Amino acid sequence: MASYEELQQGVITADEGKVEDLVRQLLAAGNNPLDIIARGLTAGMAIVGQKMKTGEMFIPEVLASAHVMAKGMDILKPLVGDKLSSIYIGKVVFGTVQGDIHNIGKKIVSMLLESGGFVVIDIGVDVPAAKFIEAVKREQPDILALSALLTTTIPRMKEVIQALSSANLRDRVRVMVGGAPVTQSFADSIGADGYAPDAVLALERAKQLLD
Amino acid sequence: MTDRLRVRPLTGEEVADIYERCVTFLSTKGVRVDHQRCLEMMHKAGAQVDFTTNQLRFPRDIIEAAIRAAPRSYIFAARGGRPDMVLPHPKGLFYSRTGTGGRSYIEPATNTYRDVSLADVAEVAQLIDVLDGLDICAYPTPRDMPEATADIHALKVLFENTAKHIMLQNYSGESLEYQLELAVVMAGSKEALARRPIVHTLTGCLTPLVLQDVFAETIIKTCEYGVPMGLSSLPSAGGTSPVTIAGTVFIAAIEILTTLVITQLIKPGLPVYGFPITFAIDMMTGRNRQSSAESILMAASAIQFVKEALKLPAHTYGFGTDGYIPDAQAAIEATLRGAMISSAGADILGGAGQLNVATAISPIQLVIDDTIAPVLRRITGGVKVDEDTLAVKDIWDTVPGSHFLERTHTLKHCREVLRTDLLSTQSREVWTAEGSKDLFTRAREKYQELKKTKMRPQPVPDEVRREMEKIVKHADAHMVK
Ligand code: B12
Numbered sequence: 220m221a222s223y224e225e226l227q228q229g230v231i232t233a234d235e236g237k238v239e240d241l242v243r244q245l246l247a248a249g250n251n252p253l254d255i256i257a258r259g260l261t262a263g264m265a266i267v268g269q270k271m272k273t274g275e276m277f278i279p280e281v282l283a284s285a286h287v288m289a290k291g292m293d294i295l296k297p298l299v300g301d302k303l304s305s306i307y308i309g310k311v312v313f314g315t316v317q318g319d320i321h322n323i324g325k326k327i328v329s330m331l332l333e334s335g336g337f338v339v340i341d342i343g344v345d346v347p348a349a350k351f352i353e354a355v356k357r358e359q360p361d362i363l364a365l366s367a368l369l370t371t372t373i374p375r376m377k378e379v380i381q382a383l384s385s386a387n388l389r390d391r392v393r394v395m396v397g398g399a400p401v402t403q404s405f406a407d408s409i410g411a412d413g414y415a416p417d418a419v420l421a422l423e424r425a426k427q428l429l430d
Numbered sequence: 431m432t433d434r435l436r437v438r439p440l441t442g443e444e445v446a447d448i449y450e451r452c453v454t455f456l457s458t459k460g461v462r463v464d465h466q467r468c469l470e471m472m473h474k475a476g477a478q479v480d481f482t483t484n485q486l487r488f489p490r491d492i493i494e495a496a497i498r499a500a501p502r503s504y505i506f507a508a509r510g511g512r513p514d515m516v517l518p519h520p521k522g523l524f525y526s527r528t529g530t531g532g533r534s535y536i537e538p539a540t541n542t543y544r545d546v547s548l549a550d551v552a553e554v555a556q557l558i559d560v561l562d563g564l565d566i567c568a569y570p571t572p573r574d575m576p577e578a579t580a581d582i583h584a585l586k587v588l589f590e591n592t593a594k595h596i597m598l599q600n601y602s603g604e605s606l607e608y609q610l611e612l613a614v615v616m617a618g619s620k621e622a623l624a625r626r627p628i629v630h631t632l633t634g635c636l637t638p639l640v641l642q643d644v645f646a647e648t649i650i651k652t653c654e655y656g657v658p659m660g661l662s663s664l665p666s667a668g669g670t671s672p673v674t675i676a677g678t679v680f681i682a683a684i685e686i687l688t689t690l691v692i693t694q695l696i697k698p699g700l701p702v703y704g705f706p707i708t709f710a711i712d713m714m715t716g717r718n719r720q721s722s723a724e725s726i727l728m729a730a731s732a733i734q735f736v737k738e739a740l741k742l743p744a745h746t747y748g749f750g751t752d753g754y755i756p757d758a759q760a761a762i763e764a765t766l767r768g769a770m771i772s773s774a775g776a777d778i779l780g781g782a783g784q785l786n787v788a789t790a791i792s793p794i795q796l797v798i799d800d801t802i803a804p805v806l807r808r809i810t811g812g813v814k815v816d817e818d819t820l821a822v823k824d825i826w827d828t829v830p831g832s833h834f835l836e837r838t839h840t841l842k843h844c845r846e847v848l849r850t851d852l853l854s855t856q857s858r859e860v861w862t863a864e865g866s867k868d869l870f871t872r873a874r875e876k877y878q879e880l881k882k883t884k885m886r887p888q889p890v891p892d893e894v895r896r897e898m899e900k901i902v903k904h905a906d907a908h909m910v911k
Pocket of ligand 1: 323370
């Protein structure tokens with residue numbers, strides 16, 4: 220008989236066919252869809268997260284696991300209805316600041332945040348402050364994440380934070396910043412709520428920001 | 431004699447295969463160009479442009495005409511009576527170029543990191559000026575200047591502190607215009623600058639496969655001024671390009687070929703070179719690496735492609751480390767990279783003095799890389815074999831068991847043996863008596879000595895200085911918010 224442990228294993232090994240089969244079998248056996256999500260899919264993903272931190276799993280493997288977890292979710296989503304929002308732990312709007320077109324760091328962090336249970340809205344590169352404000356109004360995220368790779372563009376981060384204040388949105392969203400030239404002390408100096416030097420720590424920090 | 435020691439990671443058929451795939455790709459799929467004026471220029475020049483998707487395609491005949499139009503040889507000029515650098519190097523060797531864009535300065539005395547200041551840019555330029563193993567100067571980005579014009583301030587200071595040829599790196603299209611105007615003042619006139627280019631520019635792509643606004647602007651402005659330009663591609667394997675060596679070389683090849691065709695359509699005969707700067711993302715941590723085994727092999731293969739398929743001079747990092755301070759890792763990685771890249775046929779070995787994946791500059795590492803460069807040049811120079819170098823007569827005349835120290839042949843050739851002042855050649859006793867100093871300490875002392883005795887600003891005529899100040903002021907007034 221299908222078990223939650225097996226389902227977790229399916230997520231860890233990113234075995235799409237197995238995960239879909241097991242989800243269906245567990246449903247047929249009368250298990251609660253929210254239990255299948257919590258004790259099977261997201262529990263499996265939590266182990267993946269651990270294995271990523273210890274270096275046992277590589278980033279593409281983590282992303283493959285996240286993809287397979289999402290496949291399992293697709294089967295369960297219609298059955299849980301509006302309780303679905305409880306599956307996601309938070310929402311993030313993410314962009315690279317104006318004047319800066321570096322995007323792969325942002326992509327890696329986005330994908331790992333997604334794998335850790337966040338919904339991420341990527342609004343691209345070279346994003347002016349006004350567009351960040353618009354996105355925050357529209358998406359009402361828990362976290363606004365800003366990336367910058369140039370010493371010449373990190374000042375734009377401060378401007379985005381100021382724009383949030385001017386729009387009376389500052390207390391509605393946590394701001395996380397990162398990118399190679401960003402440091403903890405820079406993040407502190409511009410009044411950001413969080414900073415992380417790499418994607419693995421970014422996920423950890425983002426989770427802390429929700430508490 | 432082979433004219434140069436060569437390592438060819440790819441076979442001739444593989445180079446041809448990648449080239450054919452590039453042509454197929456560019457003629458059927460193409461790349462996206464996010465710059466309206468550039469698209470219009472391409473359309474006029476006969477390329478296929480889809481104005482709804484911004485996709486740009488080149489038929490084979492246009493690609494091949496562009497490859498033929500690009501000059502095979504041209505010069506980089508320097509100032510202060512230094513000889514022009516002919517590309518490719520007439521002896522089949524390479525030129526060296528220092529690290530770019532780094533934002534951190536590593537303190538020589540303590541190996542600690544701090545932000546680069548404009549004063550550091552001046553100091554680094556003076557150091558580069560007196561290190562004979564280094565040919566081309568690039569620059570770190572000062573943090574104590576307004577961000578929008580930091581690169582312009584830096585260039586002025588470079589002109590005031592080194593006479594060597596300078597590689598520009600602009601942060602926006604607008605800042606390039608000011609930088610080129612500074613170069614015009616320095617060269618005397620726009621014509622003089624084009625005739626003897628004391629600077630060259632860089633363009634590139636937003637990997638994968640997008641020619642972004644700032645790079646299109648750079649191409650158009652460079653064509654207007656007629657100075658040489660590096661056509662870069664900076665794929666990060668596993669991130670912005672395939673994780674495999676061949677796949678990353680393929681992307682770099684497509685991107686370099688794209689900017690090659692665009693430049694030659696806008697200004698046929700503009701001197702350009704191929705500049706594949708291949709990185710590889712560490713699949714466990716997500717950090718980019720410039721000197722992992724794969725990134726080195728990718729770069730060597732891409733250099734071979736640029737030389738053999740595009741017939742252009744080629745440039746990539748020949749130095750640089752993923753490590754954080756000048757230490758054994760830095761020395762290993764810079765030397766491995768240098769040996770491989772110079773043997774792969776690169777005309778310019780870049781990244782001297784740079785650490786932490788191209789984000790930091792260290793005077794100590796500059797001094798060490800200045801020492802490595804001539805060793806690499808000597809090795810890449812290959813072996814000359816003839817009657818004289820074989821010492822045929824001397825060997826016939828040799829009495830078994832005798833020696834060669836007194837031979838005329840030895841006297842004649844003994845100065846050809848490369849000596850470096852930094853690598854130890856003394857006995858251990860002498861070394862101990864002198865304080866048992868390791869390489870890094872010796873490099874630090876050499877730097878301090880140069881600083882005391884040789885490093886100084888360049889003579890710049892008052893009038894030129896005033897003109898440059900005017901340009902920088904204008905830039906500050908118009909570009910700084
Ligand atoms: C690849 C690259 C490019 C590519 C980018 C392609 C792409 N699709 O993204 C291209 C060619 C477009 C490019 C362009 C330029 N670049 Co560039 N580039 C790089 C390079 C080599 C690697 C960056 C990268 O992709 N790293 C890999 C990713 C995975 O790492 P990462 O971005 O740091 O992200 C990690 C962390 O920082 C963190 N993180 C990132 N964002 C965020 C956000 C949050 C919220 C959090 C928590 C964490 C986080 O997590 C990520 C994963 O671990 C760097 C050197 C370097 N080592 O950083 C130079 C570098 C950043 N570039 C530089 C320069 C100068 C330029 C140009 C101006 C050069 C030019 N004129 O040709 C232009 C800029 C144009 C513009 N207006 O933006 C300089 C910057 C110097 C400075 N003053 O700061 C550098 C340092 C190189 C150098 N020494 O010259 N570049």
